[in-house]
Amino acid sequence: MDVFNRPDGVEDSKKTANPSESENNTILVAEDNKETSYFIKVVLEKSGYKVMISADGEDAIKRFMGNKDKIRLLILDVMMPGKNGKEVYDEIVKMSPDIKVIFVSGFTADIIHEEEICKEGQGYLKKPFLAKDLIGKVKEITGE
Structure with missing residues (x-):
């Protein structure tokens, strides 16, 4: 897939409600794999997100501590060096109880829920x- 062209299933943000029009429109992604x-x-920037x-x-x-008024969503890898995604979320939710999160992992959903x-x-x-x-998952979790 050529990531510079619009990926399949991603609409032009100019044709839809632009998420970047709101004040807190930034998504914080914690992922140790550079390609991912x-x-x-x-994908998110092509859809109008910061x-x-x-x-x-x-x-x-x-980064969250320095930008918590701008960040509306966390996308966290479950397995990372140092603090894992769950540990990161547990710390951030203490500062911002209403923060939304999407966990990403190579593990199956049943293992994620079981753990x-x-x-x-x-x-x-x-x-x-x-x-x-x-x-689709970003829109579902943020209620867009």
Whole structure:
């Protein structure tokens, strides 16, 4: 897939309600795999979102602390060096109880739920995922 062209299933943000028109329109992505984080960034930006990328959990927490009024959604890899996605979410939710989250992992959904990583009202995507699945899950979790 050529990530510079609009991925299948991703609409032109100029044709739909533009999420970047709101004040808190940034999505913070914590993903240690560079290719995956780049894919997520391109897909979300092509859909009109602002994106911050962190390569690990500690950096994600620092970025959130400095931008918490702008960030509307977290996309967190379950397995990262240092703090994992669940640990990152547990720290951030103390600062911002209403923050929305989508966990991403190569693990199956039943393992994620069995380990109580992802709970009711939180999103989960199994890697690898398609652009349309990412956008669909973002819209579902944010209520767009």
